[in-house]
Amino acid sequence: MIGDKNPRTIDATHATHGIGIEIGDGGMRMIAARADNGERTSTRWHRRLHAPPSPDEALATINDLISDMLAAKNTHQPLDALGIALWGDIDPVRGVMLSVPPAIGWDEYPLEATLTNRWEVPVHMQSAVAAAGLAETIFGAGIGHQVVLYVHSGRTIASALIARGEIVPGASGRAGKLGHWIVRPDGPRCACGQRGHLDPIASAQSIVRTTIGLASGSDESTASMLRVSGGRAEAMTVRQVVQLVNEGDPAARQVLDAAWDALALALANLVVALDPDIIVIGGPPAEAGDAFCEPLRERLSAFLASWRATPTIAPGKLDSHAALLGACRIAVP
């Protein structure tokens, strides 16, 4: 979980105070929380940048945020460490950014070293998916499990492997890009330009968009879609698509059957390779709970047949707080 770049020892008799920061998600949203000896904390600070920022603009906002937190009346402890969880592509081994869509100018930006120089404390950076997986392992659905495969589905699908409480790092930060896992070579085109990838069939965003497109061809499905979404089909959630399936809507059924089939196929291959004892589903599908996970588990079980037990598939328990809690944990383990 922690690289060798910022070695430090923690004196067990001395409290350690860090700050965890979650960056990104669409444009640029930052949330920060204190992390005191790894405890969960409820005090949060928010900043929002309305346009995708340059690295310098984002850094200025991060520094303001940290300064405000340190100046707050109830946080007079010194800063010992920073944990950063970022919704974008990063290389946690080198501590550099790879990309932060849709912002530009982030390629190879040395965020970890820049923050280390500014604050003179150890800075640990992870992808938000890895951070969220770590938080679910320690505080949420993965408690008590040795090897947790965390699968986050939102705009894209990505995963992290948490083994014995530690994030298993890849060589370059690109492990777990499940959205580009090939599940159907003749399938729809992915945003990356290739065909057959998991994202255009099974990401939370694709599930909602495909359902809207398919349901629009039927008056009955359109009426159902408007009803479950409160008249705002464009804001429909995966939980509401699952609700449509349970009410017998054929359009939603077609979309989710394809998504569950494709996701189960990818997960079956991952289970063979990684041997997790639980798969935790994060992101919008987790809001649907077991109603999303159980059909997935049935399909996974059929793929794995009888040669091994099917791992538990559980919805995440930390909702949208997972990545920030993970950032705090990365700062102060």
Ligand SMILES: [Zn+2]
């Ligand atoms: Zn792709």
